[in-house]
Amino acid sequence: MTILVIAEHDGKALAPATLNTVAAAAKIGGDINVLVAGQGIGAVAEAAAKIAGVAKVLVADNSAYAHQLPENVAPLVAALVQVGGGAGYSHILAAATSNGKNILPRVAAQLDVDQISEIVSVISADTFTRPIYAGNAIATVQSTAPVKVITVRATGFDPVAAEGGSAAVEAVAAVHDAGTSSFVGEELAKSDRPELTAAKIVVSGGRGMQNGDNFKLLYTLADKLGAAVGASRAAVDAGFVPNDMQVGQTGKIVAPQLYIAVGISGAIQHLAGMKDSKVIVAINKDEEAPIFQVADYGLVADLFEAVPELERAI
Amino acid sequence: MKVLVAVKRVVDYNVKVRVKADNSGVDLANVKMSMNPFCEIAVEEAVRLKEKGVATEIVVVSIGPTTAQEQLRTALALGADRAILVESAEDLTSLAVAKLLKAVVDKEQPQLVILGKQAIDSDNNQTGQMLAALTGYGQGTFASKVEVAGDKVAVTREVDGGAQTVSLSLPAIVTTDLRLNEPRYASLPNIMKAKKKPLEVLTPDALGVSTASTNKTLKVEAPAARSAGIKVKSVAELVEKLKNEAKVI
Numbered sequence: 015m016t017i018l019v020i021a022e023h024d025g026k027a028l029a030p031a032t033l034n035t036v037a038a039a040a041k042i043g044g045d046i047n048v049l050v051a052g053q054g055i056g057a058v059a060e061a062a063a064k065i066a067g068v069a070k071v072l073v074a075d076n077s078a079y080a081h082q083l084p085e086n087v088a089p090l091v092a093a094l095v096q097v098g099g100g101a102g103y104s105h106i107l108a109a110a111t112s113n114g115k116n117i118l119p120r121v122a123a124q125l126d127v128d129q130i131s132e133i134v135s136v137i138s139a140d141t142f143t144r145p146i147y148a149g150n151a152i153a154t155v156q157s158t159a160p161v162k163v164i165t166v167r168a169t170g171f172d173p174v175a176a177e178g179g180s181a182a183v184e185a186v187a188a189v190h191d192a193g194t195s196s197f198v199g200e201e202l203a204k205s206d207r208p209e210l211t212a213a214k215i216v217v218s219g220g221r222g223m224q225n226g227d228n229f230k231l232l233y234t235l236a237d238k239l240g241a242a243v244g245a246s247r248a249a250v251d252a253g254f255v256p257n258d259m260q261v262g263q264t265g266k267i268v269a270p271q272l273y274i275a276v277g278i279s280g281a282i283q284h285l286a287g288m289k290d291s292k293v294i295v296a297i298n299k300d301e302e303a304p305i306f307q308v309a310d311y312g313l314v315a316d317l318f319e320a321v322p323e324l325e326r327a328i
Numbered sequence: 329m330k331v332l333v334a335v336k337r338v339v340d341y342n343v344k345v346r347v348k349a350d351n352s353g354v355d356l357a358n359v360k361m362s363m364n365p366f367c368e369i370a371v372e373e374a375v376r377l378k379e380k381g382v383a384t385e386i387v388v389v390s391i392g393p394t395t396a397q398e399q400l401r402t403a404l405a406l407g408a409d410r411a412i413l414v415e416s417a418e419d420l421t422s423l424a425v426a427k428l429l430k431a432v433v434d435k436e437q438p439q440l441v442i443l444g445k446q447a448i449d450s451d452n453n454q455t456g457q458m459l460a461a462l463t464g465y466g467q468g469t470f471a472s473k474v475e476v477a478g479d480k481v482a483v484t485r486e487v488d489g490g491a492q493t494v495s496l497s498l499p500a501i502v503t504t505d506l507r508l509n510e511p512r513y514a515s516l517p518n519i520m521k522a523k524k525k526p527l528e529v530l531t532p533d534a535l536g537v538s539t540a541s542t543n544k545t546l547k548v549e550a551p552a553a554r555s556a557g558i559k560v561k562s563v564a565e566l567v568e569k570l571k572n573e574a575k576v577i
Contacts, residue, residue, distance in 0.1 A: 024489070083494065084457065085466050112487040116469050119422070119457035128421045128543040131452045141546065146451050147345045151354050152549050159542035194466035195496045198482060202490040211488075215576070239577060247506075257472075257507060258490050263451070264506050266488075272576040282344065289554065293574045295566065301559075310557040310574065313566050323563040328577060 015044030015139065018072075018094065020108040020117065021062050025052050025080070028061040030212045031109035033173035036065055038166040039107050040174060041136040045069045047103075048181070049094065051087050053080035063183050066175040071183045078191040081200075082113055088120035089190040095125060095161050103161060104139075110165040110267075118165050127159035132267075134170030148263045149286040168211060169269030169290055203258050207233075210259065213242035215272045218261055218288070219254070220246035222277020222298065222317055226254040231318070232276060235325045244268065244288075246278045262287035277317045280305030297321065329476070329498075331374045331383045332438035334429055335367040335403055337396040338449040351547040354449075363399045366444025368406075369504040372511040373474060374442055375407035382476045385409050387436055391428050393417055397527060404522035405514035411527040412436075416539065422450070424532075424539035426458035431535035433463055438499065440481065445470050445503040456503035466496035470505040 017039040022029040032048070039046045048062045051074040059073045072094070078086045095102045106121060108114035110132045122129035133142040134152075141156045142164065210216065217236045219229055229243070236243045244261040245254065261268055263286035273291035278284060280296070280303055288294070289308055296309035297320050306312040313320060339345055340360040348355050363371075377383040388408040390396040393415070400411035414428050433441060446453035460467035468474070468483025472491065475482045476498070484493045486505045514522070532539050560566045570577045 081492070084460075084469075088461060112470060112485075115453050116457065116467070119454035120461040120467065122454070123423060123426060123458035123461035126423075128423045128541055129452070129454050129458075130543065131454060144451075145551070146548070147339070147354060147449055148451065149551060150345050151347050152551050154546040154549075156544045156546050157542055158544065192464070192466070193497075194464070194500075195494055198493040198495050200487070200490065200492040251507075256490070257486060258488065263448070272570070272574070283341075289551075293570070293576050294554075294557070295570070306557070306559070308554050308557075310554075311566055311569055312557060312559045313563065314559060315563075320563055324567065327563055327567040 015104040017042060017044050017046050017105040017107060018103040019046060019048045020091065020106070020114065021048050021050045021058060022109045022111050022113055023050065023052065023055065023058040025055060026057060028058050029111070030173060030209070031111055031168040032062070033065065033176055034168035034171045035107050035109045035166045036067060037171040037174045038133065038136060039105070040067050042105055042139050044104065047072060049074065049091065051079040051082060051090060053077050059183055061176070063181040064177050064179050066178040068179050068181040071181045072186050073183060074186040074188070076189050078189050081197040082117065083195050083197065084117045084120045085192040085195045086190050087117050088124055089192065090188060091121045092124040093188055093190070105162045105164065107164050107166055110167050114165050118163055122163035125161055125163065127161055127163055128157065129163045129165070130155050130157055131165050132167040133164055134167050148282050149289065150282070167267060169267055203256050207236060208240065208242045210242045210244055210261070210266050211268055214270050215239045215241035216244050216268050216270045217241050217274045217276065218244035218246065218278060219249055219276050220278030221248035221252060223249060223254055229255055231321045235321055238325055238328060246284045275305050275309070276321060278305055279303045280308065329383050329439040330385045330387065330436065331377060332433065332436055332441045333370050333374045333386060333388045333403065333408065334441070334443045335371065335388055335390050335399050336364045336447045337361050337390065337392050337399045338364045338447055341365055341448055347548055347550045351549055353548050361395070363402055364444050364447045366446060366504050368511040369506065369508050370442040370444050371403045371406050371408060372509045373504060376509065377476065378407065387412065387438065389414065389429065389432050391416060391420065391425050400527055401522050402514060404525045405519045406512060410525055413527065413529045414535065415529055415531055418539065420539055421541045421543055422452045422454035423458055424541060426455050426462055427537045428532055428535060429455070429459050430462040431537050440476070440499065441501045443501070443503045445505055456501055460501040463501070466500045468494060468496055468500060468502045471502050472505050472507045474502055474508070
């Protein structure tokens with residue numbers, strides 16, 4: 015069995031989610047190849063070659079793959095699988111990031127197989143578990159496809175070591191340019207804090223924060239803890255913070271060591287994004303709030319008093 | 329321009345679902361069903377395109393049981409012109425749905441197909457991308473803004489680090505994210521009028537599509553419950569617990 019992992023990157027650096035995806039591949043067992051597709055991605059390919067357990071890194075460096083447009087990357091992946099009459103790869107894995115979710119179903123349809131989305135565990139080489147109904151049920155799914163196409167929920171797998179490997183790097187010459195799409199521009203939110211999905215501690219605010227200025231309270235606390243700051247959908251919809259901070263079923267899925275929910279009631283949609291955190295702390299003045307049902311430590315208090323006090327105490 | 333919108337009948341998002349005792353699935357008997365929230369956003373976007381004079385006709389399609397006609401009628405009440413139901417009692421995978429939609433696209437020849445980014449039951453987030461692959465069209469997934477100009481559509485997409493804009497040649501596939509728009513409510517007169525709008529019923533056989541699947545759900549279980557936590561009385565006690573009991577700070 016040979017497994018192809020599609021590297022998650024922004025063109026400059028390899029994203030940590032790739033390490034979790036390689037960890038899932040290692041659990042399936044077999045040779046692991048990593049595909050890095052993009053433009054000017056030498057540094058990413060080097061980083062991928064150092065990942066522990068990777069046998070080979072395929073590099074498709076071409077302007078057609080810049081910004082990883084799915085119309086061009088999906089045919090590339092499908093072609094790699096079909097090498098040697100379909101004997102190329104037994105599994106194709108990508109992280110369930112916005113890129114992975116964008117590209118992989120397109121690959122699966124081109125290969126005429128069903129995909130399995132956001133697996134959280136590997137039972138065997140063809141059987142996996144994944145959450146459905148916003149995490150309210152866990153389905154065990156078996157794939158009989160000749161090529162298993164799978165996205166991996168990063169928080170379900172501990173990352174493999176980023177160093178220690180010495181994979182061979184091989185260039186892929188094939189160029190697929192469908193010509194149906196082009197990149198226009200992007201607007202990325204700037205933040206000095208750790209990335210939400212990779213942070214060990216996450217401090218999140220909800221509607222109870224009342225306005226965007228009050229999030230400063232959480233930023234101060236987060237900086238002291240070395241934490242990332244998240245938000246509930248209510249806080250995002252109210253315009254307090256940008257939507258890339260949203261934790262939940264329709265935002266980011268996090269599973270840090272410590273999750274501090276401040277002024278968040280705990281709607282199903284939010285819980286789906288954070289209930290796998292190791293320790294959950296809730297600070298809310300409504301003692302009936304559903305968040306207290308999942309919190310390991312709950313503090314019924316006014317957040318405007320409790321948060322500054324907490325910040326001083328640590 | 330003709331716009332095709334795909335809608336799915338799913339369990340209402342407010343319902344807390346329960347897993348069946350025999351682990352065969354989720355208990356949906358006597359549970360409130362609704363249009364998938366992301367599909368509502370897709371219908372709304374199509375209606376707004378029509379109001380702007382961009383779209384001339386909105387065809388709404390659903391694939392599912394006979395009861396999915398309720399969701400199609402809702403879409404008609406919101407402003408869609410006609411509806412197609414591809415009737416199937418089976419639980420279809422995303423790929424099977426994408427193949428059926430491809431057959432409908434071949435028949436209707438829309439310039440733009442709008443779907444929700446994911447259904448809140450299966451949480452797959454696959455159908456739009458798969459339909460794009462099968463038709464060979466460009467895809468604008470997780471859209472927060474859609475602007476049609478000439479033979480192109482500019483789609484602003486919600487990505488992990490922020491927002492990205494891509495330009496797609498028409499025809500194209502767009503999947504909606506939550507912030508694309510705020511769906512309207514259907515008015516009573518429009519609900520009445522929707523009952524008279526045309527609704528065509530097709531079958532996978534009539535469309536010549538096989539719905540065979542390479543995925544099999546072996547069992548469905550309730551997630552592991554978190555053990556009950558405690559309520560602390562003060563910030564000092566909280567910090568003490570986090571440091572000494574949980575050892576996370």
